[in-house]
Amino acid sequence: MTFPHHNKFDIFKMLLKQIGSLQILLSIIMVVPLIVSIIYGEYYSASGFLISSLICIVTGFSLQKGFQTSFEPLHRHALIIAALGWLSIAIMGSLPFLITAYITPTDVAKQFCQSGTDYTSSLYYFKNPLHAFFESMSGFTTTGLTMAVHEPSIGKGLLFYRSFTQLLGGAGFIILSIAVLGQSNGKVALLLYGTESTGERLKPSIIETARSIWKLYLGITLFSFVYLVIGTHIILPGYKFSENIFDSINHAMTGQSTGGFSTLDDSIAGYHSLKMDMLYLLPMILGSLSLPFYFKVIYNKQINQFWKNLQTRSILILCLLGSIILSLMLMKSGVISEPFRTGIFQFVSALTTTGWQTSDVHIWDGPSIVFIVMSAMVVGGAAGATVGGIKIIRVLLIFKGIFWNITNFFSSENSINVVRFNERRLLPDEMNKELASAATFSYIYLLFVLISALITYYFMDGNFTITDALFESASAQGTVGLSCGITNPEMSPVLEFTYIIQMWTGRLEIIPVLVLFRTILFGTKPKIV
């Protein structure tokens, strides 16, 4: 009997093959915005999608057929696949922006701009490949930072595509590939599933789990859509119904994925309505709650999860307290005309890492910016949702750990002090382990935010302050998408690239990207540190 012998190249073959299947998936996905473009008669955008889709499918098939190997991914490979897979998707996903920008004639692009405005279409910013890449990364990672200064001017097709990338990126690309293709075996699927979600098994098999996650996710998006259509119609009866439908479908997708792209020029502020601001709070909060939580509520009929589930409870409480505090701080600073309206909306938008904006953060006072960064953007929503940030569960664990450590001084040496956390009882060893991994992650996370804030500080325009730099950096790292204006098509390429890296690491919780770098630098052999 012979054992299959694997050499170094088998790993590459396996990686490329996995990337190949993701590309095929991407090409299928691009058909949806293609159809939307045709509906709206945007034939240049449609051709852009068609060409991109063809490129993706050719690349995908050649990678998949060209690299045949029996090599099965191991745990470390799963992380590399996730990191590389997301990178490849963001790169290939930028093609529609780039191609459409090049093939759309000026007079056609002019039609996208609203009448009576004098700016040129933002579509042409995407002629710069870095901008296209930025937009694509911001979409797939559900961040929401944008290069399209005047959103409506890029055309309905691309607007839909942007929102659609957020929807797909939100629940996870790899989960989608598991759910749709179902080709990986159980072990590999589990490994891959763990890299972009909590790894919580909802059904006995991973493929079933992935499918039920997608069903739930799409179900809630559909609910948000109906809610927004009806809400908008009631609040703004004069608003054109076809526009209402287009806005609501896009906003339902970007709200549920906590992405935060908008189809309006000034995001949600574009409605100029207090009631609309409040209407949009619900989709954001829905998006920040974990999918396993929905699974328990909807499939298992455990309504009590609303107050029993630690993450859900904490998010709701934090939303309430944080928005009150932020409002009061804004009121005290006196720079904002409606502090409560702004405070509530922006805090919820930041905590849920959605990034819909109703206020110019640049004019805020320093303490308010630091507060929203520290208590909302860095924290983020629930693990198992589509949010970024450190995740509320880790923050709670660390606080519990601090309290636990202090309490331990008061009991005898031999005492076994159990920690009750999230309906589990953790032994000291388990707690130390959990605490170490949560603390390590949070530390790396904050390090990323700080380093990027410093880079921002050196490469940004002179009229911004260090708190603005911190805000923008935390926004990119937490895949929030709120901006104080530093992100724009004229920004330094170094900074733009930094944010791309941040969004990428932010979506994958950093570690997979670090594993990828380790692999590139030192290979996959274990090493004594």
Next chain:
Amino acid sequence: MKIIIAGDGEVGFYLAKLLVLEFQDITLIDTQKDKLDFAEKDLGIATITGDSTRYKVLKQAGVESANLLIAVTSVESSNITTCLIGKKLGAKFTIARINNMEYLVDRKTLDLKDLGIDELISPESLVTREVRYILRSPALKEIFNLHDKALYLMGLLLEEDTYLVNKTIVETAGLIPHNSFMIVAVHRNDTTIIPTGDLHYHKGDLLYFVSTEEGKNSVIEYAGKKTKGIKNVLVIGGSRTGEYIALKLSRYYNIKLIDKDIEKCNYLAKNIPNVQIVCGDGTDIKVLEEERLEDFDAVVSVTGNSETNIFTCLIAKEYGVKKAIAMVENIGLFDYSQKMGIDTLINKKMAAANFIFRYIIKGRVLTHLYGVDARIQEFTVKKNSKVTKKPIKELNFPKNNIISGVVRNGQGYITLGNFQIKAEDKVFIFSLPQSNSDIDPFFN
């Protein structure tokens, strides 16, 4: 009366030993031949070597005609299987010993009676119940529930110079609130006496009372004791008994549990909420001092080793702990450990045996008290029996037996001289072993 006992372990052997005094037809089944040989020689009972879950073995033991099948091996599933098969084969009443408390908790949903197991016993939970009763009234040395919260048998030690010392029972009768309790036995210098009115109380007497629910506190007052409140309890030993005590009593007390084994500690810490687990040697004074032994109101020592338990309780008493309870499985140690000053002894075997006795015919309950040579029997009075004819004082009841309470329609009554017993009453008789006169005719 044919009784089959499966499992010649501690409980099984002790049970056989007690039962053989009353009944002849006892068969013991076990897989270990040498153990059975010993039982056969020592008790003179029939034994069968083999696995009690096997049809053939049960058949050989004569299960078709058995009145009672008791499965008390250490393996729970084998006990259940034995009872299921035994019942199918014709055993009239089956009792299975279990370790998994889930069966007791979910009794309603998991009705094993339907399947053929008439009663489940778990020595650990029985012992826990005893501990709970004792901690509730810590002044007592023992307490037994004679009948569903209607009548209790309480034992307490007359210490120091209380009012009662050197007085006769008649002299102190004025202190007894009307019909709430009566004294039924005095244990003095290793002998048990059924008292008469002119008996003097001595210091160091162990007194037994039968009391109604309302009379419980009066008993403690009468004996000159204070009702001490227990708040902090230290449990030493994380055996199944310790685990169950911690689990059940954590609702009422602050419990700290000490065990030596780190694996076991981790298991307990993970599974018992609201109990502080400490990993350390419960006999090490340093460890106990660090856990601030003096702050505890009660210590319950339930390690697998009787000597360790006795020793730890002695240390606890030394440190001023109000109540020390030791689990002593070795019955030979009973007398000495009581003399050394341990407040209360508990014993799994006796708890299980006492419980099983409730199911033995003649409607009797036989409660064997720890270290006291006496028993309590229960009779249901038949119509027109001798006892219903006259008040108690005119009955001329045999010596060394005392009628110590009646339960009528669920209500407990204390039976003084002019009490009239009626048909259908449940009568409790406290009797000494030297009384060989038959009291059955009084009730039939």
